[in-house]
Amino acid sequence: MTTGLTDTQRDNQAAFRAFADSHVRPFADTFDRAEQLPRELIAQLAATNWLAAGFREADGGLDPISFGLLNEEIGAACSSVRSLLTVQAMVGSALGRWATREQQDQWLPRLRDGTAIGSFCLTEPNVGSDGKSVETAARRRGTEYVLDGHKKWISFGQIADVLLVIARVDDRPTAFLVDRQSPGIDIVPIRGLLGVRATMLAEVMFTECRVPADAVVGRVGLGFSHVATSALDVGRYSIAWGCVGIAQAALDAALQYAGSRRQFGVVLGEHQLVRRLLTRAIADVRAARLLCLNAARYRQEGDPAGVLETLIAKYFASNVASRIASDAVQIHGAVGVSREAVVERLMRDAKIMEIVEGSTQIQELLISRDVLQTAMAEATVEQAVG
Amino acid sequence: MPMKSDSTIDRVDEADSRVRQYVAQMTRNPRLGLDDDIFQAGVNSLFAMRLILFLEQTFQIQIENEDLEWEHFRTVRSLGRLVERKLRAPAEGHDDGTH
Numbered sequence: 001m002t003t004g005l006t007d008t009q010r011d012n013q014a015a016f017r018a019f020a021d022s023h024v025r026p027f028a029d030t031f032d033r034a035e036q037l038p039r040e041l042i043a044q045l046a047a048t049n050w051l052a053a054g055f056r057e058a059d060g061g062l063d064p065i066s067f068g069l070l071n072e073e074i075g076a077a078c079s080s081v082r083s084l085l086t087v088q089a090m091v092g093s094a095l096g097r098w099a100t101r102e103q104q105d106q107w108l109p110r111l112r113d114g115t116a117i118g119s120f121c122l123t124e125p126n127v128g129s130d131g132k133s134v135e136t137a138a139r140r141r142g143t144e145y146v147l148d149g150h151k152k153w154i155s156f157g158q159i160a161d162v163l164l165v166i167a168r169v170d171d172r173p174t175a176f177l178v179d180r181q182s183p184g185i186d187i188v189p190i191r192g193l194l195g196v197r198a199t200m201l202a203e204v205m206f207t208e209c210r211v212p213a214d215a216v217v218g219r220v221g222l223g224f225s226h227v228a229t230s231a232l233d234v235g236r237y238s239i240a241w242g243c244v245g246i247a248q249a250a251l252d253a254a255l256q257y258a259g260s261r262r263q264f265g266v267v268l269g270e271h272q273l274v275r276r277l278l279t280r281a282i283a284d285v286r287a288a289r290l291l292c293l294n295a296a297r298y299r300q301e302g303d304p305a306g307v308l309e310t311l312i313a314k315y316f317a318s319n320v321a322s323r324i325a326s327d328a329v330q331i332h333g334a335v336g337v338s339r340e341a342v343v344e345r346l347m348r349d350a351k352i353m354e355i356v357e358g359s360t361q362i363q364e365l366l367i368s369r370d371v372l373q374t375a376m377a378e379a380t381v382e383q384a385v386g
Numbered sequence: 387m388p389m390k391s392d393s394t395i396d397r398v399d400e401a402d403s404r405v406r407q408y409v410a411q412m413t414r415n416p417r418l419g420l421d422d423d424i425f426q427a428g429v430n431s432l433f434a435m436r437l438i439l440f441l442e443q444t445f446q447i448q449i450e451n452e453d454l455e456w457e458h459f460r461t462v463r464s465l466g467r468l469v470e471r472k473l474r475a476p477a478e479g480h481d482d483g484t485h
Contacts, residue, residue: 100451132431219454225434226454233435304439307432369430377414 004293005065012066016073019048028078031198032345035191036158037080045084046114054089054234059096059104060112061089064296068241072289075245079349080198082245084117086238087155091118091164094231095177098218103177107162119160120231121151121178121204129362131166131232132224136206138167138174143213145169145176147184147206157202158189164217165206166228172221175228176211184209195348233307235357236314237299241292243317243353247285250321250328250346254278257332257341268331277327284320291316308370315363318353325350401445401473402466408440409462420463434459441465447472 005013023044031037045051053070055061062070067089075082092111095104110116122131136149147167154160163178163185178185190201218227258269258278268274291313298306325347329336336343354360402420410418412433418424437459438449447469458468 098451098454218451219456221456222434222454225431226438229431229435302439302443304436304443307436307439311432366430366432370432373414373430374411377411377416380414380416 005069009063009066009069012062013069013073015048016050016070019044019050020073020077024074024081025077028081029339029342029345031078031080033197035193035197036200037084037198041081042084042114042117045081049112050085051088051114052092052112053085054238055092055108055112056096059092059108061093061096064237064299065293068237068292068296071238071241072245072248072292075242076249077245078198079196079242079246079353082238082242083155083196083199086235086242087120088118089238090120090231090235091162093234094120094164094175094227095217097230098175098227099177100214102214103217107177110161116161117156117159119154119157119163119202119204120235121154121157121163121165122228122232123153124150125152129359131228132173134166134168134173134224136165136167138169138176140169140213141210144210145213145215147176147178147209147211149206151204151206153190154202154204155199157187157204158200160202163204164227164231166223167206169220173224173228174220175217175223176215177217178209178211178215182209182211193352195345195350195352197348232357233310237292237295237310239353239357240288240295240310240314240317243314243321243350244285244289244292246321246346246350246353247281247288247317247324250325250343250350251278251281251285253341253343253346254281254324254328254331257328261333274331277331281320281324281327284324288313288317288320308367311358311363311367311370314357315360315367318350319360322347322350322354401469402462404444405441405465405469406462408444409437409465412436418462420466421461423460424462424465425460437465441469445469445473 023041050070052060053062053067057063061067071082071085074085088111092108095108107116111118124135127134136147136151138145138147147165149167161180163180165176165178166173167176184207186205188203190203193201255278258274259267261268295306295309295313298309325343328343329347332341332343335341338344406418406420409424410416413424413429441447442449453468458464
């Protein structure tokens with residue numbers, strides 16, 4: 001259902017779907033109930049080289065469209081598994097761009113082959129959308145930095161081997177690459193989430209955690225503006241495509257149910273109000289996918305406009321995924337709110353997508369402000385030139 | 387990979403004006419001076435990333451870890467000098483750090 005793909009991208013898509021069908025979809029409910037992903041699955045993903053799919057292409061990543069298709073196919077089967085791809089991409093791509101050669105040599109191969117899992121440590125109990133205001137502190141002490149602070153809602157924090165931590169050096173947000181084995185780190189699992197329950201979230205506490213001075217990624221003071229924003233940009237892109245997957249899976253389930261369940265002598269799909277829900281979902285899935293493809297083409301060119309297009313794709317796709325999954329539950333009726341139906345999990349997972357990597361409300365502020373600023377700037381230039 | 391060719395000289399000369407034009411648009415300041423502090427002009431959290439992508443796409447260079455100094459990004463003039471250095475580097479036999 002995606003036009004304009006190269007032969008390689010189509011072959012990739014087929015491989016992604018086959019893997020999802022055999023290794024992910026049959027077990028997604030089990031992952032959700034167990035609230036964890038098995039190491040065996042991580043090893044299977046590593047064997048495909050897809051743990052590095054979101055890295056820069058120079059570091060072994062896929063082209064943006066193929067990476068997007070991977071997130072869609074895996075996301076349609078299980079958003080928790082797709083989240084693993086997202087986090088590896090965020091950490092791997094940020095290191096590929098901003099880390100030193102030594103940092104890259106130490107961690108990129110391991111992130112690539114799955115012997116190391118990464119976690120992106122920005123969010124704190126008091127810091128969510130306002131990422132620049134992190135409270136975790138890093139004090140310089142001789143040849144080391146000492147980290148003290150508390151991160152929360154950290155995806156795969158329970159199993160991470162390397163942490164990309166945003167902390168404050170005086171008032172300057174700074175990125176640190178922290179080995180999980182460093183002294184002074186405590187991990188507390190977070191369980192009982194509404195959705196993406198197998199993303200193995202954790203609280204990460206740093207107490208006099210000493211790291212070498214060369215653990216800084218990039219430069220002191222550029223940890224949010226450069227390192228974190230580039231990681232979040234990749235994360236948004238991954239999640240946008242993952243949301244297309246959720247939406248498509250919910251639509252497929254709704255179509256199947258509406259075409260088979262009979263009430264009042266006809267299948268549900270013959271009832272006009274059900275058709276309305278289906279039509280809206282059909283159009284919205286296509287629109288979301290096209291926005292993701294649009295973002296992909298800008299990203300392939302390294303065009304700065306891709307930043308805004310990625311924001312728009314994530315904003316739209318996450319909202320339609322949530323709406324389509326909710327409508328799919330509605331179409332399913334009572335069974336839709338039970339574990340008998342996949343749409344129950346899809347709806348819970350979709351809701352999370354409206355919050356992570358920039359909530360819907362933050363996206364609305366960023367997108368409108370950006371476009372408005374551009375329009376005002378153009379008007380100002382026109383006035384200046386008379 | 388940067389394209390080091392006869393066009394290098396023209397693109398070096400263009401650096402200041404192209405950078406100024408882009409930053410002026412992003413900061414809504416048509417009167418932005420070459421030595422004005424860009425980050426004091428009021429930029430959003432996406433600006434740094436877009437500026438880097440703009441430099442890379444426009445001048446076919448790679449901004450890397452060793453380029454990440456605040457002083458390189460502070461003014462239009464300093465950005466122009468960064469671009470100039472990246473454009474000229476291979477012609478002078480320097481390792482541009484590309485990997």
